[in-house]
Amino acid sequence: MIKLSGKYILKFLQNHYEFVQDAFNYSKPDFIIDSNILEKLIEEYNISNDPKISVTKLIDVKFCRQLPTKDFKINRSYADFLQFLFDDFTLDLPQTLKERYKTIFELFTALKTEPKASKTIVLIQNIINIIDVFLNDIHRQTQRLLSDTESLKVNADEYSDLSKRLEKAVFWIDEYIEPLNKILEKGHPESFYSALVEIQKYTSEKQYIADSFKLKREYNKLYGSVVYARAELDHNLQKLTRELRPLLDRIKSDSIILSGFYHFVENVDYPENYIVPIPSPIKKTKGSTIFKEFYSEAEFFVDQFNYKTSAVYYEEQVEELEWLPDSTYFKEQLLKEDKVEDFYLWCFDALKKHTDEITLSKYFSLTNLLLEEDLIAEYKTDERITIDLKDASIKIPKVRVYERVSN
Amino acid sequence: MREYPIEHNKIVSELLDGKFIISPSPLFYTIQELEDDYTEFFIKSFNYKLNLEAEFIYLSSDEVNEKRTRDFTLFLAILSRELDYSGKNFRDKIELGSFDINETEELLRQSSKWEILEKTTVSEFDKFIKTWRSKNLIEIDGNKFKFTKAVKLFFTFAMEIAEEKLKEKTNEEKANA
Numbered sequence: 001m002i003k004l005s006g007k008y009i010l011k012f013l014q015n016h017y018e019f020v021q022d023a024f025n026y027s028k029p030d031f032i033i034d035s036n037i038l039e040k041l042i043e044e045y046n047i048s049n050d051p052k053i054s055v056t057k058l059i060d061v062k063f064c065r066q067l068p069t070k071d072f073k074i075n076r077s078y079a080d081f082l083q084f085l086f087d088d089f090t091l092d093l094p095q096t097l098k099e100r101y102k103t104i105f106e107l108f109t110a111l112k113t114e115p116k117a118s119k120t121i122v123l124i125q126n127i128i129n130i131i132d133v134f135l136n137d138i139h140r141q142t143q144r145l146l147s148d149t150e151s152l153k154v155n156a157d158e159y160s161d162l163s164k165r166l167e168k169a170v171f172w173i174d175e176y177i178e179p180l181n182k183i184l185e186k187g188h189p190e191s192f193y194s195a196l197v198e199i200q201k202y203t204s205e206k207q208y209i210a211d212s213f214k215l216k217r218e219y220n221k222l223y224g225s226v227v228y229a230r231a232e233l234d235h236n237l238q239k240l241t242r243e244l245r246p247l248l249d250r251i252k253s254d255s256i257i258l259s260g261f262y263h264f265v266e267n268v269d270y271p272e273n274y275i276v277p278i279p280s281p282i283k284k285t286k287g288s289t290i291f292k293e294f295y296s297e298a299e300f301f302v303d304q305f306n307y308k309t310s311a312v313y314y315e316e317q318v319e320e321l322e323w324l325p326d327s328t329y330f331k332e333q334l335l336k337e338d339k340v341e342d343f344y345l346w347c348f349d350a351l352k353k354h355t356d357e358i359t360l361s362k363y364f365s366l367t368n369l370l371l372e373e374d375l376i377a378e379y380k381t382d383e384r385i386t387i388d389l390k391d392a393s394i395k396i397p398k399v400r401v402y403e404r405v406s407n
Numbered sequence: 408m409r410e411y412p413i414e415h416n417k418i419v420s421e422l423l424d425g426k427f428i429i430s431p432s433p434l435f436y437t438i439q440e441l442e443d444d445y446t447e448f449f450i451k452s453f454n455y456k457l458n459l460e461a462e463f464i465y466l467s468s469d470e471v472n473e474k475r476t477r478d479f480t481l482f483l484a485i486l487s488r489e490l491d492y493s494g495k496n497f498r499d500k501i502e503l504g505s506f507d508i509n510e511t512e513e514l515l516r517q518s519s520k521w522e523i524l525e526k527t528t529v530s531e532f533d534k535f536i537k538t539w540r541s542k543n544l545i546e547i548d549g550n551k552f553k554f555t556k557a558v559k560l561f562f563t564f565a566m567e568i569a570e571e572k573l574k575e576k577t578n579e580e581k582a583n584a
Contacts, residue, residue, distance in 0.1 A: 253566070254498055258491055260565030261484030263572055268481060268523060276567040278477060279560050280467045281542070282455055284425045 094179030166255035
């Protein structure tokens with residue numbers, strides 16, 4: 001084969017459709033495939049397929065070429081076509097898109113000032129192409145983001161890990177949706193959308209007032225492309241803002257809630273790790289006349305005693321050993337008196353010198369001296385006097401006492 | 408002597424019962440109109456904070472350490488997890504859907520996290536559901552129950568935790584960079 005024909009390429013794709021799809025999938029997203037993997041794919045494919053395939057054949061049909069690193073790079077034209085064929089697009093960063101559409105402004109500025117008709121036609125054709133490429137880019141991006149987001153939403157295995165899901169949603173919103181929105185923003189003077197509006201305004205007049213029929217026809221084509229592009233963009237924008245953005249926001253906030261709950265459940269026994277205090281709605285307090293704060297403080301105060309066993313104090317029954325007068329001492333005193341006219345009164349007075357608490361028992365232990373053999377008692381009258389002791393009042397006779405004179 | 412709204416008695420008794428007042432209850436709008444007055448009233452009279460959210464109102468207190476609130480949060484966390492695992496949109500289901508009481512109990516009992524729940528008040532599920540109905544967090548209709556809008560309080564709690572965790576992570580990454 002000397003010259004590669006389109007039909008030959010199409011036949012190659014048709015004959016080896018499954019192989020091409022495998023190679024395409026392995027090469028994504030940069031369309032570079034490791035030489036070992038490619039060789040293995042060829043080997044496996046050749047086991048059950050005829051006609052066979054080889055690296056040489058792949059290079060012949062310009063499917064790929066080898067890089068100095070020995071990796072194989074899929075031809076750009078194939079890569080674009082295959083993305084379209086398998087409805088499987090790679091994502092370009094919006095910065096890349098932005099650079100591309102900026103050339104529209106430059107070309108349009110040139111168009112407005114170009115005096116030569118032939119150059120004007122070339123400029124118009126270029127603008128039409130760029131608009132087309134850009135529309136295609138936007139369409140690819142939106143489709144890709146939508147299908148990925150759908151799979152995020154239904155928790156496809158790949159994204160079942162919560163934090164990965166969250167990370168992905170945040171990344172897409174920040175890196176793709178937001179910048180894309182800016183590029184397409186209607187009110188922004190530097191957006192792609194306002195470039196289209198400008199061109200539409202300019203060409204809507206030019207298609208009628210241009211110098212020649214050929215020029216009018218070219219302006220008319222550009223006008224048509226721009227009107228179509230605006231409608232397409234509106235459609236895509238709608239998908240982005242009405243479907244994709246809310247969906248991603250939703251995935252983001254749902255994953256946030258789940259991961260917050262996850263942290264809470266894991267730390268449920270360690271309130272110090274909650275990070276955020278748990279909501280504290282009050283308990284039912286109606287009917288309680290006690291101020292809540294007082295109640296908790298009182299409870300706390302009482303609580304501190306709960307762990308101690310209660311102490312019981314018994315009142316000690318002290319057996320009172322009553323002091324009794326020393327009868328020997330008092331007998332000596334009595335004998336010193338030589339003669340006592342009123343023995344009972346003397347006893348009282350003698351005790352009184354030693355204590356104020358003269359009880360019946362103290363008093364009688366002293367009056368018992370009367371029974372001593374060496375003392376003589378004489379009753380002179382029936383007269384009785386009353387003596388008030390601590391625990392009794394007694395009536396006593398007047399008795400004279402003196403010492404018996406020994407024989 | 409100041410003038411009180413007609414619903415004053417009802418407002419105070421519902422809130423002191425630990426109930427959530429949920430929009431569009433007329434009580435909700437009365438409190439909303441008199442937000443400053445009621446905030447002061449509850450803080451001065453009871454030392455309770457009046458929380459006026461977009462769709463519900465409740466009293467809270469820092470001195471309250473309610474195990475039952477912890478239990479409710481656990482219940483909601485594990486229910487959300489199980490719904491998510493079974494491929495359902497847990498938030499739609501919780502905010503808008505209704506649950507069969509027996510089926511929900513069964514779903515929780517089959518969860519690997521039941522070992523946590525069984526040690527809480529959730530273990531007596533019927534009683535648990537009724538307790539929270541009395542607080543207006545749940546509505547019961549026959550053998551089904553629904554969450555009221557107040558459930559969002561606990562979603563907010565989870566979001567705040569996650570955001571704090573994210574901040575921690577970002578700071579760690581910055582520190583390691």
